[in-house]
Amino acid sequence: MSWSLGVVQTISACVRLFTPEGGSVLIQTPVYSEFYDMTEAWGRKVVESPFVEEDGAWTVDWADFEAKLRQCDLFLLCNPHNPLGIVWTPEELRRMAALCEKYHVVLVSDEIHSDLIFHGKKHTPTATVADNVITCISGTKTFNLAGLQASAAVFPNAHSKEVYDRFWQRMDIHRNNAFSLTAMEAAFTSGDEWLDQLLPYLSANFDYIRDYCAANIPQIKPNVPDATYLVWLDCRGLGLSNQELHDFMIQKAKLGLNDGVSFGRSLSGFMRLNAACPRSVLEQAMNQLKSAVDGLKR
Structure with missing residues (x-):
């Protein structure tokens, strides 16, 4: 696990570090607008796999998802989903991760809203059902602490973590500010x-x-x-x-x-x-x- 200034910053760094110049990033639309912005900021191409909408319910078009995925270098997953509020099932996550592994696509899972689950649903961390996942986590949404800029990234292997850490070290950015760390510790230990x-x-x-x-x-x-x-x-x-x-x-x-x-x-x-x-x-x-x-x- 590595520190991060924020989930958006982690996503941006992953796009920069784990895709080639001119590479492609898959997103499922509609989705958090920063997925577009951080991809295009590094000169990568956004590839959209739209959800299918019927009577207010939004579902994955699996044929389209797989066809688009095989063209891409990285897949940005929103788990749970913003703005549709979808709580992915373990089976859905396994299917996405298996396809990413099949086509050698890096999977980055944004799980910043994972504590905010309703209607008897249960959040499944993508990394619990797949091994090839970079997970972005933070307490900033749950505890209304976004201005403190604190989050973490969990990597599937030491090499990915080393590449990520070196990127920030080159800019002499080595840690979160002390206040944000204290606030996060207090939130997660005393915020029940x-x-x-x-x-x-x-x-x-x-x-x-x-x-x-x-x-x-x-x-x-x-x-x-x-x-x-x-x-x-x-x-x-x-x-x-x-x-x-x-x-x-x-x-x-x-x-x-x-x-x-x-x-x-x-x-x-x-x-x-x-x-x-x-x-x-x-x-x-x-x-x-x-x-x-x-x-x-x-």
Whole structure:
């Protein structure tokens, strides 16, 4: 295991170190926008394997996944998935890892949301079902400590770890700051009560969004996640283009949501909402959204 300034920094370093110049990186879309950014920042090509969506459920297109994977040098897996909130089963993870091994593709698993699991689901660390995995972990999402910049990377072998460590040492970056290490230790050793209270609160927020939209904004269909604190909103019922939807949320609803197109460049009509906030803030946001949607009907 090695220290890291953050999961994004680890992903960036892995793309740089474990793919050739001009190489290709597979992502499953929609997915965390930094997967695009960190790949393209190093001059690598993004290869998209879109999820199949049917009646609000998103699943892997396995034929497409395998066909795309064999063209690539590295696969960025989001486990659990952001923004769809998918909790991968051990069987799904084994299948992905086996295909990566078959085609000699480096597998990097972003597991930053692994403590935020709901509805009786259970997180399976990818490295527990496969040997060829670089795992990115952190307590920053769980305990709201992102500004401290602390995480870790777990490697499948000494050589990969040595390559990674040497990369940071060349820049004279040898460790996390002492404050972040102390905060992480405190969070993971004494934060059980916080997490035990957080999870049902977030789950109730998801239910509130689902019920509010069903009763007041049926044009918007939220995907209730099994993991993370993020809700994927299907806004296609509003009949707006991506730019129109972006402007509508900011100018009419007065909300700062994430544009769906940044998670999947071929997508249209989606937004991502952060539900990790007090219920009062969420209620205000949903009321503003309803008023803005009502204004479209006039």
